[in-house]
Amino acid sequence: MRPPAVGFAGLTHLGLVSAAAAASTGAPVVGWDPDAGRVDAIAGGRLPVAEPGLEALLDAHGARLAWSRDAAALARCDIIYIAADVPTDGTGASDLREIAGLIAAVIAAAPAVRALVVLSQVPPGFTRAVPFASDRLFCQVETLVFGRAVERATRPERFIVGMAEPRSALPEPYALFLREFGCPIVQVRYESAELAKIAINCYLAASVTVTNMLAELSERIGADWQEIVPALRLDRRIGPDAYVVPGLGLSGGNIERDLATVLGLAGAAGAEAAPIRAMLRSSERRSDWALRMLHAGVLAARPDAVIGILGLAYKQNTRSTKNSPALALLRHLTPWRVRVYDPVVPAAEVEHPRAVAAPSALAAAAGADAVAIMTPWPEFRDLSAPALAAVMAGRTVLDPYGVLDPGAAAAAGLEYSTLGAPPAPAAERRP
Amino acid sequence: MLEHLRTPVSPERVVVVGAGGFVGGSIMRRLAADGVPSLAVTRRELDLLDAGAGRSLAALLRPSDSVVLVSAVAPARTAAHVTQNLRMAEAWADAFAAAPVAHVVYISSDAVYADGDGLVSETSCAQPSSLHGVMHLAREVMLSAALKAPLAVLRPSLLYGPGDPHNSYGPNRFRRLAAGGEPIVLFGEGEEQRDHVWIEDVGSIVGLTLAHRSRGVLNVATGSSVSFRRAAELVARLASRPAVIRGTPRQSPIVHRHFDVTACVKAFPAFHYVPLEEGLRRTVRAETADGAPAR
Numbered sequence: 046m047r048p049p050a051v052g053f054a055g056l057t058h059l060g061l062v063s064a065a066a067a068a069s070t071g072a073p074v075v076g077w078d079p080d081a082g083r084v085d086a087i088a089g090g091r092l093p094v095a096e097p098g099l100e101a102l103l104d105a106h107g108a109r110l111a112w113s114r115d116a117a118a119l120a121r122c123d124i125i126y127i128a129a130d131v132p133t134d135g136t137g138a139s140d141l142r143e144i145a146g147l148i149a150a151v152i153a154a155a156p157a158v159r160a161l162v163v164l165s166q167v168p169p170g171f172t173r174a175v176p177f178a179s180d181r182l183f184c185q186v187e188t189l190v191f192g193r194a195v196e197r198a199t200r201p202e203r204f205i206v207g208m209a210e211p212r213s214a215l216p217e218p219y220a221l222f223l224r225e226f227g228c229p230i231v232q233v234r235y236e237s238a239e240l241a242k243i244a245i246n247c248y249l250a251a252s253v254t255v256t257n258m259l260a261e262l263s264e265r266i267g268a269d270w271q272e273i274v275p276a277l278r279l280d281r282r283i284g285p286d287a288y289v290v291p292g293l294g295l296s297g298g299n300i301e302r303d304l305a306t307v308l309g310l311a312g313a314a315g316a317e318a319a320p321i322r323a324m325l326r327s328s329e330r331r332s333d334w335a336l337r338m339l340h341a342g343v344l345a346a347r348p349d350a351v352i353g354i355l356g357l358a359y360k361q362n363t364r365s366t367k368n369s370p371a372l373a374l375l376r377h378l379t380p381w382r383v384r385v386y387d388p389v390v391p392a393a394e395v396e397h398p399r400a401v402a403a404p405s406a407l408a409a410a411a412g413a414d415a416v417a418i419m420t421p422w423p424e425f426r427d428l429s430a431p432a433l434a435a436v437m438a439g440r441t442v443l444d445p446y447g448v449l450d451p452g453a454a455a456a457a458g459l460e461y462s463t464l465g466a467p468p469a470p471a472a473e474r475r476p
Numbered sequence: 477m478l479e480h481l482r483t484p485v486s487p488e489r490v491v492v493v494g495a496g497g498f499v500g501g502s503i504m505r506r507l508a509a510d511g512v513p514s515l516a517v518t519r520r521e522l523d524l525l526d527a528g529a530g531r532s533l534a535a536l537l538r539p540s541d542s543v544v545l546v547s548a549v550a551p552a553r554t555a556a557h558v559t560q561n562l563r564m565a566e567a568w569a570d571a572f573a574a575a576p577v578a579h580v581v582y583i584s585s586d587a588v589y590a591d592g593d594g595l596v597s598e599t600s601c602a603q604p605s606s607l608h609g610v611m612h613l614a615r616e617v618m619l620s621a622a623l624k625a626p627l628a629v630l631r632p633s634l635l636y637g638p639g640d641p642h643n644s645y646g647p648n649r650f651r652r653l654a655a656g657g658e659p660i661v662l663f664g665e666g667e668e669q670r671d672h673v674w675i676e677d678v679g680s681i682v683g684l685t686l687a688h689r690s691r692g693v694l695n696v697a698t699g700s701s702v703s704f705r706r707a708a709e710l711v712a713r714l715a716s717r718p719a720v721i722r723g724t725p726r727q728s729p730i731v732h733r734h735f736d737v738t739a740c741v742k743a744f745p746a747f748h749y750v751p752l753e754e755g756l757r758r759t760v761r762a763e764t765a766d767g768a769p770a771r
């Protein structure tokens with residue numbers, strides 16, 4: 046039996062990674078996007094996203110991948126995914142207009158497609174309202190994680206498929222395609238699938254919130270959260286992959302979007318959503334950790350301070366700066382001079398009147414009174430504390446994600462602070 | 477949270493209503509130090525409880541004025557106090573209806589927040605448990621409803637400094653007790669933690685709020701709470717004669733209050749509060765220089 050042909054409409058992060066993963070199963074894949082410039086860039090090997098393993102995956106399966114500026118190219122597909130990322134505003138509210146436009150274009154171009162699948166992040170009720178034959182209309186929960194998207198797309202834990210009649214069989218090409226991934230397929234009604242995606246993110250947000258709350262408490266009462274983490278991971282009820290590493294609140298936009306959706310749904314339905322509001326408050330407070338630490342440690346005493354910012358992306362291995370803690374910090378450091386460096390994100394994305402782009406991490410730290418390592422890029426783990434101390438003018442190092450060794454930092458004379466532990470004073474001071 | 481002009485602009489003139497009090501005095505000193513033209517309105521010039529007080533105040537105002545509202549019967553402990561304070565706010569509203577101004581700053585209180593509700597920020601629930609808090613919250617809402625001009629509401633925590641006419645539980649009372657050779661008596665062992673603000677910092681925050689034409693809510697708090705015992709110990713250390721600190725059997729549960737001051741850091745990044753120990757030292761110095769003993 047020939048493998049089903051799979052189409053993807055919308056070639057931003059979700060669509061591009063999903064298309065590459067589909068091709069890796071041996072299926073012929075067509076990728077279409079109404080943005081001709083984006084299509085040409087992808088066809089020319091210039092990817093709009095930084096994602097570990099994506100280039101290699103596309104190279105390995107390029108023979109089965111066709112990129113098109115024309116929606117008509119989708120007409121030969123057995124399955125078409127609506128796969129554009131849903132943009133959100135500052136409050137996490139979704140803008141679904143682009144998705145609606147894509148769906149209309151796809152239905153016009155391929156009215157006989159065997160399975161039209163909404164993969165984009167849509168709120169409950171969206172899929173059922175799509176004007177298409179319900180026995181060929183589906184939604185599928187995506188669980189893309191920035192920085193681990195290829196792994197998640199090629200080796201999914203399970204598929205959650207929303208459909209009009211959950212007890213009926215999936216169209217053969219769609220079932221055949223999903224079975225190639227060798228994981229369970231959970232069939233539920235549309236609304237359950239749409240809410241399942243949101244539920245997953247709510248659980249993750251709850252874990253993040255509890256972790257960050259207890260990490261702050263650790264900082265204040267002399268506990269070290271890192272010592273607690275292994276014990277939590279060994280607890281079956283919490284689990285080895287639980288979100289127990291402290292961070293600077295929620296970022297990236299996806300979890301925030303789902304929390305905003307729950308608030309909207311609960312408000313309209315008369316359901317209680319106080320925990321969601323608490324999660325958002327906690328996230329906001331935690332996101333300003335570095336700002337408070339800089340004021341307490343340096344800025345209150347040094348109106349002429351220079352701050353080095355290492356990392357601009359919202360997390361490592363991504364180019365995304367959506368809700369990036371580094372950019373948020375920089376917006377509130379305008380009275381001070383800053384030196385910035387990120388391995389991927391250009392310094393031009395920084396809105397700061399006194400920002401200087403540095404060519405390397407050490408160059409960003411040179412002459413700085415304080416350094417904040419705001420993204421845990423792997424290359425920052427290679428920074429040597431003595432080298433950092435040698436080029437800095439001051440002693441303060443904020444390392445929220447713990448990329449440096451605290452002992453080495455203290456030994457190098459640095460005053461070191463990380464999430465989840467009390468600030469560590471320098472073991473020695475330069476004369 | 478405050479929204480405001482990024483680049484400060486000196487106000488044309490600032491009218492301080494309630495300029496004769498503890499807080500009003502600090503604001504007048506700040507304006508004078510910054511060279512900002514000002515008009516001090518005290519109860520001598522205008523009693524806000526008089527009939528027609530709104531008209532009288534309106535007659536003093538110009539369209540380009542910034543106005544700081546400080547007057548209050550404080551602390552408001554009775555229903556009559558609340559009523560008087562609301563009548564003052566009614567006079568302000570009448571005045572602004574007759575004579576619109578450019579900007580208004582209202583000095584409220586952290587008493588508007590619910591007790592024991594965790595870390596307090598500007599987005600915390602305003603659910604006062606005292607008449608004093610109810611009064612301030614009602615005045616905030618009255619002003620917000622009456623004004624077309626931008627309104628900044630500042631909610632100070634506990635204030636201390638030279639010249640405080642109040643004798644509430646805290647550093648000011650502790651100083652008076654120590655100066656008088658009396659023991660500093662704590663509620664329980666003085667475990668409750670509070671955020672104490674040096675009075676001159678209120679003047680500084682008001683000055684910044686005026687210069688930035690800020691609108692919204694900002695707490696006036698240092699972000700560093702200490703126990704009443706710790707405050708008593710600092711006072712005792714600075715006292716001119718040995719001071720005894722004495723605990724008493726606890727009558728009520730311990731309720732702390734801590735502030736998240738990130739909004740202030742973002743609004744006024746170059747401003748930093750005076751720590752309690754330094755503020756107490758300055759208080760002692762100021763009173764010594766004035767020859768005015770702590771009352």
